[in-house]
Amino acid sequence: MPAVEKTASISVHPWLSRGLVCLPFAWLWFVLINDLRVEWTVNPQYSYGWAVPFLCAFLIWQRFQKPEGKVQKSERRSPTSIFYFLFAFCAALYAPTRLVEEANPGWRLVSWALALEVVGLTLLFLRFSGSAPPRPNLSTRALIFPICFFLVAVPWPTLIEQPLIQGLTRADTSFTTELLGWFSIPAIPHGNVIEVATGTVGIDAACSGIRSFQATLMISLFLGEFYSLGTLRRVLCVFAGFALSFLFNLARMSLLVWVAARKGVAAIASWHDPAGVTILLACFFSLWGIAVWLGKKKGAENQKEKAELENQVREAGIARSSLAMHPASLALTLALGTWIVISEASIEAWYRSHEARVPAAAQWTIAWPVNNPTFKEIPVAEGTRQILRYDEGRTAVWQEDNLTWQAVFLRWKPGRTAIHLAQNHTPEVCMTAAGYTLNPISPQEWFDITGLRMPFLAYQVTDAPRPFFVFYCLWDDRAGSQGFETMILTFGSRLAPVMAGLRNPGQRSLEIAVSGPDNAAEAEAAVRAELEKLIVSK
Secondary structure (H helix, E strand, C coil): CCCCCCCCCCCCCHHHHHHHHHHHHHHHHHHHHHHHHHHHHHCHHHHHHHHHHHHHHHHHHHHHHCCCCCCCCCCCCCCCHHHHHHHHHHHHHHHHHHHHHHHCCCCHHHHHHHHHHHHHHHHHHHHHHCCCCCCCCCCHHHHHHHHHHHHHHCCCCHHHHHHHHHHHHHHHHHHHHHHHHHCCCCCEEECCEEEECCEEEECCCCCCCHHHHHHHHHHHHHHHHHCCCCHHHHHHHHHHHHHHHHHHHHHHHHHHHHHHHHHCHHHHHHHHHHHHHHHHHHHHHHHHHHHHHHHHHHHHHHHHHHHHHHHHHHHHCCCCCCCCCCCCHHHHHHHHHHHHHHHHHHHHHHHHHHHCCCCCCCCEEECCCCCCCCCEECCCCHHHHHHHCCCEEEEEEEEECCEEEEEEEEEECCCCCHHHHHCCCCHHHHHHHCCCCEEECCCCEEEEECCEEEEEEEEEECCCCCCEEEEEEEEECCCCCCCHHHCCCCHHHHHHHHHHCCCCCCEEEEEEEEECCCCHHHHHHHHHHHHHHHEEEC
C-alpha cells in the first residue's frame, strides 16, 4: 500500500483561530493610524484622512457583497519561496521603521515606509490564506484596491507637496488677479499676496487649492471603485476632479478678494469658512454626478455579470460566508505576532534605557517688557492656534531706543506631537506665507545669554515697507541636544535622536524681529542686548 502523507495541523476553534489571525494585523493598522493621526490632526489639508479608514472598510464590505470572477474548482496551492521572502522582508523592515518613527513622529518618509509595510503584509497574508478552495464572494485581487486606497491618507512627500503648493499658489494668484480685472477691480499680485485698494489678501496653503486638490483625489478614487468604473473611466474621473477643484477654488479666492475690495480685508473672516465649505460641497456633488454618469453603462454590465455569478454560486453550493484558511495561516500569524512583540519590547527598552540617563534640561522663559508704555500684546488668530496647538504662547510688539521689536514665544510640553508642531512655526513657513522674502544674512550663530548657549538663525527682509531683521531659535528641552541641526531637517538630524535614544522632547521657540538698524551687524548687537533683558533662566 502506498504511504499516506500526514500533514501537521493545529486544532483550534474556527472563531478563535480567526481572532488570533486578526490580532497582529489589528496592531499593525493601529500603529499606522496612530502615526498618521498627528498629521490628520495638526494639518488641515489632511484632515480628510480620518474618513479614509472607514471608506476602506466600506469598500471591503462592498467587495464581500458581490462575487468576483468565475467560479471554478481548484486545488489548494502551496505558497512559493518568493512569498515567504517578501513576507519576511516586510516584517523585518517593521522593526527599524518603528525605531525611527518613535523619535520622529510625523516624518513623512517613515510614514510611507510604515504604510507600505502594513499594506504589503496585509495583502501578502490575504494572498496566502486565499489559496484555499475558491471563495467566489472574495478574492485577494478584489481586495487590492480597497486596502491600497488607504495610501491616499498618507501625507505626500515634501519634495512633491511643496512645489505643488507653490505652483497652485502662483496659478491661483495669477488667475484671480486676471479675473478680477474683468470686473474692473484693480488687484496687484505680490508673490502669494494680492493687493487691493483696502489692503492685502494672503493666499495660504489651504487657499492655494492643495487641500481641495488632495481631497478631490481621494473622493474621485473612491467613487471610481464604488461604481466599479473601468480604468479609463477612473482616469477621466480623477482628471475631472482636478479640474473641478481648481475651478471651484478659483471661484472661492475670487469671491474672497472681491469681498476684501468691497467691504475691507476684515470682512474676509466671516466669508472664508462658509465659502470653503460651499465650494467643497459643490465640487463633491459635481464630481459625484460625473461618476454616476460614467458608471451608468458599466453598472448595467455589472448587474448582468453579478446575476450570472450568483447563479454559479448557488449551483456550486458554495456558501457566501465561507472563510476557509490555509492550514499554515495560524502558524504564520503567530510568527508575525511574536516578531512584533519582540520588536516593540526592544524599541521600548532602547529608549527607556537612554532616557533614564538624560539629565534635566535647562529651562528658560521670556520676561516681557509689560512696563514699557508701548508694549502691546497681539492676539493669535484662532486658525493659527488650532494648527500650532502650543501649550504656552505669546506675541507682542514694543518700541525702545528708536527700535521697533516684535517677538513670538511658543512652548510645547513633552509629547508625541511636540516636534511636529514646532516645525510648523518657522520664519520660512510663517514669513513666506505672509508674502515676505527671507534672505539669510549670516551663518548660524550662538548667542550666550544669561548662562545659556542658544542657537539662532538670522534673516533680513527687504521687500517690506520698512526693512527689518528676524532672528529665530528652536530649543529642545533635552540637555546637550541644542544645536542648529534641530532647526534644519536632514537625515542626520532625524537619525541623531534615534541613535541617542531620545524621543518626545518638549520644545520652545523664540522668533524676534527688529526694525531700525541700518545693517546686519547693528541688528545682531541690538538683539543680543535685548535678549539679555528678555531671557530668564529657571
